[in-house]
Amino acid sequence: MKRFFLLAAAVMLIGAAPASHDYDIVIRNGRVLDGAGNPWIDADVAVRDGRIVRIGAIDGRGAREIDASGRYVSPGFIDMMDQSGRILLENGAAENKLRMGVTTVIAGEGGTPVDAAEIPAYFDRLEKRGIAVNFATYYSATQARVKVMGNEEGHPTAAQMAEMEGEVATAMRNGAFGISTALLYATSNFQTTADLITLARIAARCDGFYASHIRDESEKLVEAVNEAIEIGEKGGVKVEIFHLKGAHAGGWGKLIPAAVASIEAARGRGVDVAADLYPYAAAGTGLEITVPTWVWADGKEKGIERLRDPKVRARLKKELVTGSPGWSNVVAASGGWQNVVLANAQGSRYSRFEGRNLAEIGKELGRDPVDLAWDIVIEAQPKRAMALYFVMSEDDIVHAIRQPWVSIGSDASSVMKLGEVDALGLAHPRAYGTFPRVIAEYVKRRQVLGLPDAVRKMSGWPAQRMGLSDRGLLREGMRADIIIFDLEELDDVADWQNPTGVPTGIETVIVNGQVTLDAHGHTGARAGRVLRHPCPGS
Incomplete structure (x- = not known):
């Protein structure tokens, strides 16, 4: 009986069908950018078990084959x-x-x-x-x-x-x-x-x-x-x-x-x-940064109480002109309230003015934009009113x-x-x-x-x-975090009028060897990992 089972097992092993593929994913014919700053090369990229296992001319087949002809493949x-x-x-x-x-x-x-x-x-x-x-x-x-x-x-x-x-x-x-x-x-x-x-x-x-x-x-x-x-x-x-x-x-x-x-x-x-x-x-952050720092020295609740006080406001308005120790005056840095745009009033009565600058809103309402801004901060509580501050120059960004x-x-x-x-x-x-x-x-x-x-x-x-020694580059042995994009079609789309515009040109996103975004959208994959910083001797 023992011989029978051994023989049967041997027959099953000999007769087993070969694997239908050599790799999990093969990306073919792409212009491969390695992430190190080198010029692109014409190559295929093979992925198995979450890692890049081959780059070059690949004969084996992938369970998923992706044609990247005319596209760039990058980390x-x-x-x-x-x-x-x-x-x-x-x-x-x-x-x-x-x-x-x-x-x-x-x-x-x-x-x-x-x-x-x-x-x-x-x-x-x-x-x-x-x-x-x-x-x-x-x-x-x-x-x-x-x-x-x-x-x-x-x-x-x-x-x-x-x-x-x-x-x-x-x-x-x-x-x-x-x-x-x-x-x-x-x-x-x-x-x-x-x-x-x-x-x-x-x-x-x-x-x-x-x-x-x-x-x-x-x-x-x-x-x-x-x-x-x-x-x-x-x-x-x-x-x-x-x-x-x-x-x-x-x-x-x-x-x-x-x-x-x-x-x-x-x-x-x-x-x-x-x-x-x-x-x-433009920077984007809370509208409360237009208030000198000392107001918050005893915590948020006390700060809001101070902001409601007319006497405190009178002092704060002077400090908008003279400055205040330890506070960076973002209103002055922006060049005035006309360069501060209300982004989110958190559902308060001012929400209808989102996307417009504080100077313009104040003029329409017959209000000092200073009082208007600080009233919006108060009315948004306990949430945080948000604003855009147009404070940077394109030449500086380029530099x-x-x-x-x-x-x-x-x-x-x-x-x-x-x-x-x-x-x-x-x-x-x-x-x-x-x-x-x-x-x-x-x-x-x-x-x-x-x-x-x-x-x-x-x-x-x-x-x-x-x-992150095993990420960021397209090299054999590295984690397979890979994107494929069409340079001609690539565009950021989102702008100040349409801040949630979805970009174009990024066609495929692979995370740890799993296709997570493709032509049909999010695949539902959750292959991300928490990256823990090592602490030697801990």
């Missing part, structure tokens, strides 16, 4: 400043990101939506629910401060600082890529340079980053860049400057070249500092994007539903157009960048920057 793009840390728990599709060719997002300007100790469970929930893009995040230094000290201004005691250090150490051991700050805003801007150096040293133990929305992007841009450099230099960490911009009309053509010179000088002496940007002339150490970050979230504004509630075209725009505007229309370098800025360079 998926990496969003260096993403805001999707919370929304991906609700909807992991990230379709607006995929439509831009993004396969990996680096989140966390505002930190993680959970405490440092809960980060592993948060990561597990993301992967269990399923995400369509790869996800990594920073932990906010402000999170640590708020947990220990609350939202109010003040200097931490030695014991409080030790507790903050413990929170950062926990976050780093749990896979955060470093610490982040958003120093333009309260409560973050209550942190001193010395405090941040102390916390950066904790991140340095895990070879982490200090990533910052710096303290001033306007008249004091260079000083703010230098503060970030100092934190990195003294803290022993890599520095990433979020959305580098010269946000001051009076400093156009001066501030950005000076900031670039400071970064170059720091790199020259061995500081690992770089920056990212989004390719638009910055040419720098070899500049990568691309959208400063936008993924969406609950394609065609809607992002989860931040901000109607800014960057949520739909950032990455296609780099190619459409700065390669095709302006011819500022070559195509291989533009792709490098969005794939190989950010992967190398973040230590």
Whole structure:
């Protein structure tokens, strides 16, 4: 009987039909851009078990064959400043990101939506629910401060600082890529340079980053860049400057070249500092930044109370003219209220004016635009009224994007539903157009960048920057995060009048070897992974 079963098993093995394919996916006849800045080559790309296994002339067959004739094949793009840390728990599709060719997002300007100790469970929930893009995040230094000290201004005691250090150490051991700050805003801007150096040293133990929305992007841009450099230099960490911009009309053509010179000088002496940007002339953020910082020194609730007080308002209006210590006057930097556009009044009675500037709205209503703006802030509570600030020049964007150490970050979230504004509630075209725009505007229309370098800025360079050694390049053995695009058809589409316009020309998006976007739309695949920053010795 034993011989019978052995013989039967042998017959089954000998008679088994051969596999119907050699690879999971073969992309044929594409113009392959490797992501390292090299010129394209005519080649096929084969994928098996989530990795690129062959590049060249491929004889074997794929379970799925994709003809990329006349198209470019490149690594998926990496969003260096993403805001999707919370929304991906609700909807992991990230379709607006995929439509831009993004396969990996680096989140966390505002930190993680959970405490440092809960980060592993948060990561597990993301992967269990399923995400369509790869996800990594920073932990906010402000999170640590708020947990220990609350939202109010003040200097931490030695014991409080030790507790903050413990929170950062926990976050780093749990896979955060470093610490982040958003120093333009309260409560973050209550942190001193010395405090941040102390916390950066904790991140340095895990070879982490200090990533910052710096303290001033306007008249004091260079000083703010230098503060970030100092934190990195003294803290022993890599520095990433979020959305580098010269946000001051009076400093156009001066501030950005000076900031670039400071970064170059720091790199020259061995500081690992770089920056990212989004390719638009308007910033987008809360309308509350038009209020001097001291108003929020005792927390948000007290700040709103102060903003309602006529006497306080009278003082604030003077400070709009004279300035206020520690506050960057974005209204003045924009050149006036005519360059501040209401983007989201959060369903208040002012929502009908969205898309129009505050000066125009004020004139129609017979209101001072200052009072109007601050009333909108109050009426939007507890939500955040949003605005667009036209503070940058195209020439400065061109100067910055040419720098070899500049990568691309959208400063936008993924969406609950394609065609809607992002989860931040901000109607800014960057949520739909950032990455296609780099190619459409700065390669095709302006011819500022070559195509291989533009792709490098969005794939190989950010992967190398973040230590993602198995992503960002099309090479054998690398993770199969791949996009296919038609250069002639590629266009960002989204603009100020149509901020949710869906880009064209990006035809196929593959994440970890699974086709996630094709000609029929989102395939429903959730092949994204959480990318955890390693902490040696943890």
